[in-house]
Amino acid sequence: MSFPFPDPPTALSLADARRSLSVTRSSVAELSTKIDAAEAALAQVVRESQYVISELQIEKQMLEKQLLDTMAYLSPIRTLPQELLRNIFMWCFEEHPCCAWVLAGVCPAWRALALKMPRLWSKIRLLTTQHASADTIRLWLERSGDTVPLDIEIFLRVSTKSSASESTSQRRRRRSLSPSPSPPPWPMSFAHNPAVPAHYVIPHTPISPTGLAILPPPQTPIILPPSPGGPHDTWLSAHHHSSERPSRSSLHWGHIAIYYLAEQMHRWERFIFRFDKHFTSMGALKSINGDAPLMKEFEVSSAEAAFYPEWQWLPNASANATLVLPKLETLTLQYTPFKWSSPMLRSNLHSLNLRALPTAHLPLDRILFIIANNPALESLTLHFQGVLPPILPLAPTTLPLLKTFHIGGHYILSQLVDSLSLPVLDSLTLDIEAREPIEDTISSLLARSSNPPLTHLSVAYGSSSGSSTFYYGPSGIVISWTTLLLELGGLESLYIGGTPLEPLLMALGVPDDDNNGMTAWACPKLKALGMRNCHAHSEGVVKLVQMVEARNPAQSNGGSTSASMVGGVTPVRLKTLELYDCASLGQDVVEWLKSRVEEVVCTEPEYER
Structure with a gap:
């Protein structure tokens, strides 16, 4: 739209411009009034429509609730006799002991029934x-x-x-550890x-x-x-x-x-x-x-x-x-x-x-008194940090039904073990502060018990005090693995802590009179092996690889490969291998172990972290 007034302006053009400005302002005001009226009318229509929609939604919700209530009323479970519903509640209770809290919150009828069933609570x-x-x-x-x-x-x-306050370094160190270290x-x-x-x-x-x-x-x-x-x-x-x-x-x-x-x-x-x-x-x-x-x-x-x-x-x-x-x-x-x-x-x-x-510091004979007064024991776990020498002589005690025996704490407790006979022992755990070779205690117990069918042995493995508690001299907690392991032909799981790594691994390897003094496979049924705080020398990792290679040879394409037979006996393959704070293996060795053993858990010694 071209500008209608000449340039430069004259007196006549200025008068025309003033008249045009007045008319334009009136037109703008008139249009603004019409726009406001139209917007108000539109807003009224929207409000009325929203009100209608809201009323329809309320009506719909009421109908949906009525629909659900009617469907619930027609549900077959409403016709179920209370006796059968009680049985269903009890089946839930057998699987989920706390199910009463949920069942009582389903509906008033179920709540009333659940509150009438004391067994459910x-x-x-x-x-x-x-x-x-x-x-x-x-x-x-x-x-x-x-x-x-x-x-x-x-x-x-x-x-x-x-307990809520913990240093950043402690949190960082805990995050760096592998699971279950x-x-x-x-x-x-x-x-x-x-x-x-x-x-x-x-x-x-x-x-x-x-x-x-x-x-x-x-x-x-x-x-x-x-x-x-x-x-x-x-x-x-x-x-x-x-x-x-x-x-x-x-x-x-x-x-x-x-x-x-x-x-x-x-x-x-x-x-x-x-x-x-x-x-x-x-x-x-x-x-x-x-x-x-x-x-x-x-x-x-x-x-x-x-x-x-x-x-x-x-x-x-x-x-x-x-x-x-x-x-x-x-x-x-x-x-x-x-x-x-x-x-x-x-x-x-x-x-x-x-x-x-x-x-608590009990004389040893009084601890034995507790055991002797329960001859029907099938599982026994004892841990005493403070023990006094016996007042009365220790009487030989036989527990004919005991299958699981865990004992730990003061070194005098080894005398207690020497007083027991356990003919059906299946699992033995010793966490005693040994002052003498612990193998003598184990061998004597097995011989006195007529060589029970022991399948699990744990020695100094669960102690949180570290290997120093159980390490006495260059040979550790067990002097001769050769003698002890040959007596454990039925052992399926072995967990050891605080002993030199190499002698144990050599004893579990291929029998060789020149190297490990073994004439037969040690623990041929062994499936799980765990070691904690077992200090290793330069050959520790090599002996570990040799032991796994002997018991778990590489799988062939056509199927599994068995270990070599010695004296008509072939050992089963290891399924679980755990090493906690024993030696720094290296990632390549860990990957190799995982290729041979189904489950491998390793953590490096603390001084290596």
Whole structure:
């Protein structure tokens, strides 16, 4: 559009421009008014349409809910008799002990039925902290009724400010290690179940940065119940993460929880309580006292040693006390106080696991007294850091049913082993602070027991104190592997710690009178070999490769290749090889080992990292 006025302007053109400017402004104002009116009309139409859509959506939701309700009403499960539904609930219960919390949350009818089934609430599986509500236990017990036997497993994580503080160098060093480089920090029986629990009711609990926890084995999906006090309750105190001072709930958690549990001792069938650290209200365990006519298994275990007074609780009952424990078969007490003369330790047990406090110093004959009073033992685990010489002479003791024997701690315990005869022994673990060649103790035990069918042997392997505890002189914990290993023809797994690497590997290699003095294959059935803190010299890696090459020759294209036959015996192939802090192998050697052995785990010595 061309400009209508001449240039330069004249008086007449300026007057025309002023008139045109006035007309244009009026037109712009008029158009703006029309636009505003049109936009307002459009907004009104949109509002009305949105309102109509909203009403239609509400109506649709109501119809969809009605549709779902009708479909649910027509569902075949509604016609299922309650007796069959009860059976289905019980099948779920057998696989998932905590399923009652989920079943009770499905619908009012299922909740009512679940609350009428005390058996459904009879297995308590709880991983918690002392900051969580102890009312969870009360609610669980109330729903289990008054007569149903109780199967209780409670695992308490005790969080402390010191455990949360860790230096950057410590974290960096831990990240650099391979998986499972060292024995677990908790006692023996804890080490069998180190995985994260999966079928336990778990209030929201933070995991300690140090990784210390006492955990049950995984089985089924995690079940999270509602907070027992209502929807606005929280599992943890608000001060749990921020305050350095313990909350009031944490100070009294043990007294509340154990009070509820001890009231139901007459219904205990299994009672397992484990905790990873000393906690404020731990004295509440003293209230575990009295009769438990249904109890088959009892365990109170700590992963950390601490000082305890002599509580007057069930394991500390006097020798003359009358305890009603007719069905007790399994007893585990780890880093908790007990008396050697307690009637609880004279209950004809089938499984006994005792890890004494460091401050406890028992004469050796009294430890033997505990064993002799349980002749039906099938599994025995003992660990005593402090042991006194025997007061009375040690009497020879035979345990005709014992298959699993673990013993560790003070060197005097080797005299205890020398007093035992175990004719059906299958698994032997020795973590004794040896002062003499441990091979004599093992050989004498086997000979005295008429050479039982031993398939597992572990010597100085589980100790966290390092090889120095077990290394005495140039030959280590075993003087002659030749003599010992020839006696173990049925051995399938061997785990050794704190011994020179080369003699052990030579003894397990090809029999050769000139090199290793062996006339037959040592342990021809050996499938698993583990070594920890076994110091190696220059030939250590070479001997390792030679041993694996002899037992696990290279696979041929047409199938497996067997090792050479000596004296009509061919050894089986190794399936598991573990070396922790033994020698610096090199990545090429590790890859070669993995090509010959199914499972290989290696960590380098600490001074090499």
